[in-house]
Amino acid sequence: MLWRAASCALAALAPVSGLALADQPRLALPLSCEIGKTCWVQQYFDHDPSGGVKDYACGSQSYDGHDGTDFRVRDTSSRVDVIASAAGTVMTVRDGMPDRLTRGAEDEQAIASLECGNGVLIAHGGGWETQYCHLRRGSVLPQVGEAVSQGQKLGEAGYSGLAAFPHVHLALRKDGKAVDPFRSGDEGEACGAPQYPLWTDDVLAALPYARSDIIGQGFAPGAVKLDMLEEGRFRGAPEAEWPAMTAYMWAINLEPGDTIRVTFEGPEGIFATTDVTLDRAKAQYMLFAGKKRPPGGWPKGLYRGNLEITNAGRQRLSQSWQSTIE
Ligand SMILES: [Zn+2]
Known part of the structure; x- marks a missing residue:
């Protein structure tokens, strides 16, 4: 300061x-x-x-x-x-x-x-x-x-x-x-x-310069694009009939070397993980991890998204979010 x-x-x-x-x-x-x-x-x-x-x-x-x-x-x-x-x-x-x-x-x-x-x-x-x-x-x-x-x-x-x-x-x-x-x-x-x-x-x-922040996170019924988030979609809870399910995060002011990891967890454990390491700064960035609906449908229970952003071994931001299918 x-x-x-x-x-x-x-x-x-x-x-x-x-x-x-x-x-x-x-x-x-x-x-x-x-x-x-x-x-x-x-x-x-x-x-x-x-x-x-x-x-x-x-x-x-x-x-x-x-x-x-x-x-x-x-x-x-x-x-x-x-x-x-x-x-x-x-x-x-x-x-x-x-x-x-x-x-x-x-x-x-x-x-x-x-x-x-x-x-x-x-x-x-x-x-x-x-x-x-x-x-x-x-x-x-x-x-x-x-x-x-x-x-x-x-x-x-x-x-x-x-x-x-x-x-x-x-x-x-x-x-x-x-x-x-x-x-x-x-x-x-x-x-x-x-x-x-x-x-x-x-x-x-x-207002420290280019402060990194997570501006959104949630679940979506499939692949997510940035403009979908900007339009305010995917604000609701997961639904049993979704053909696919992803956990997404949306962040701003990310730094070169930031490693972003999103994991998507269901009642029986981790369904999917996505990792990206940035080679340059990103004014905004979106990442998701997910899978198609299993043959027997989505199991009932707790669904969780986890986000961790690290850089050179140091944790910069983290967030978890969850919802239940009953
Ligand atoms: Zn302007």
């Missing part, structure tokens, strides 16, 4: 663009959620001015030209309030665009120039503004010209506009120029620890 104390001290000495410190916003989370439980950072701001990608920590957890921070919610069935990160005046609002996950070029064309989807733009004074994108259709609350306080509900997280997963894209701008709240006042090539951060201390403490 040493770097955090150091960067906070620096912030007081070198405010963005020479502006008085009092004029700088300190941003709260744009979602009413618990980091690591109901929301996660999926994509950071891109600091690379060329065609490459570089997030504030010199990693690649972003995409080219990404001018904000994406806070994801678990899947399209998640209902999480979007809230104002700082007090201000509402400048523009948009609602009415459908919630639709962007899956290809055709989807992208359909929302050209409307990439933000349903959103709210708030001015905070001193040339600062925040924008909240991809809100759920029909959820946008404030009116243009309305004064909002920090934490006031603006709508709900959704997936309108250019959104490959349900999230809120929070953009921060100063005099029209995009600013990364993890690393503001940084004009050059530098990257590393947060510098002159514009988050509240609480948010900074809750």
Whole structure:
């Protein structure tokens, strides 16, 4: 935590663009959620001015030209309030665009120039503004010209506009120029620890860089694909008539060298195990283990999924989940 104390001290000495410190916003989370439980950072701001990608920590957890921070919610069935990160005046609002996950070029064309989807733009004074994108259709609350306080509900997280997963894209701008709240006042090539951060201390403490988390686990009636999980499928318990059964896990921000092991256990012991070792970082990853229904049907009793993620012999994350067929 040493770097955090150091960067906070620096912030007081070198405010963005020479502006008085009092004029700088300190941003709260744009979602009413618990980091690591109901929301996660999926994509950071891109600091690379060329065609490459570089997030504030010199990693690649972003995409080219990404001018904000994406806070994801678990899947399209998640209902999480979007809230104002700082007090201000509402400048523009948009609602009415459908919630639709962007899956290809055709989807992208359909929302050209409307990439933000349903959103709210708030001015905070001193040339600062925040924008909240991809809100759920029909959820946008404030009116243009309305004064909002920090934490006031603006709508709900959704997936309108250019959104490959349900999230809120929070953009921060100063005099029209995009600013990364993890690393503001940084004009050059530098990257590393947060510098002159514009988050509240609480948010900074809750957001270590690229924190690994398990965002979902459960049972499914067959092979699982990532987009199925993003659509909120497989939330129910196993059923005796399923033609196959798998135990799946879904995690974000995995590291090179992570070994992921999922085991699927039935009442009579382990049915299947799947192991994968990653050769590079993964922003999100899904893995399952399973089998076809036995000739005599699924035995009654307890079914369990187990997940263990290790790296260089050290356990990083683990999780177990279970359900009963009666
Ligand atoms: Zn975004």
